[in-house]
Amino acid sequence: MNIILLERIEKLGDIGDVVNVKNGFARNFLLPQNKALLANAANKARFEAEREHIEARNAAKREEARVAGENIDGASYTLIRQSSDTGFLYGSVSARDISEHAKTLGHDIARNQVDLNQPIKKIGLYEVKIRLHAEVVITISVNIARSEDEAERQVAGENVIEATLEASRAEADAQAQEMARASREAAAQRGDVDEEL
Incomplete structure (x- = not known):
């Protein structure tokens, strides 16, 4: 179907x-949203007659979006979510979650407008594009963490998942060494093992 675009x-x-x-x-998006007209002779003539008005309206909306975007551009949002030890979220963070969190901070x-191809499913720092207008795109930072402390550590550049796994490995090694020592002591007390071990 041929159409005439009324906006970029x-x-x-x-x-x-x-x-x-x-x-x-x-039929389902462009025409009902008044983003386009059917490309027929009558609509082409109508568009040319209203072209200046349409372009002026688009320029006003673009400027309004640019001004609104100045306050939000580069903003950082922290969302606290539960996750497994490997960092995979129980659930996911969607465009709706980011939008709702932004509104609680006073950002409309x-x-x-949130340009998220797929939901976020893992803890970490993400750059997310916000499309305020077809010609105005800003970037925000979304920090997904299990706690405020983890969020601060992630901002500082620490890989909290790797640090947690490393701490778990060290604790497991310490427990294994303690169990081995206790086993040797018990065997020595029974006389099964020479005291030299």
Whole structure:
């Protein structure tokens, strides 16, 4: 289906471009959201008559998004979640979770503005793009951790999962050595082993 774009759409085109898209994409998204018109003679004439108004409206929205983005660009959000010892979350962090957390901090980010290809499923630091307008994209930092202390350690550059696993290994080694020592002492007391061991 051929359509005329009324705003810039990433990977599709700019305002006024006539592009061919799948019928479902046009009928279910572009046309109902007033992002495009069917590319017929009447709509082409209508678009050319209103082109200046459409471009001015887009420029105003872009400037509004740019101003709003200045306060949010580079922001860092910390989300505390439960996870396994290997760092995999019990559940995941989605665009909705990031949007809701941003709103609690006074940043107005809609769920559909969070550019997250797939949910976050592991503890760590993530750079997430926020698309405030088709031409205004900012980046925020999302810190997924099990506690505030872990979040601070991650920001400092520590790999908390590796540190936790290393501490667990050291504790297991210490327990194994203690058990071996206790076993040798018990055997020595029974007389099964020479005291030299």
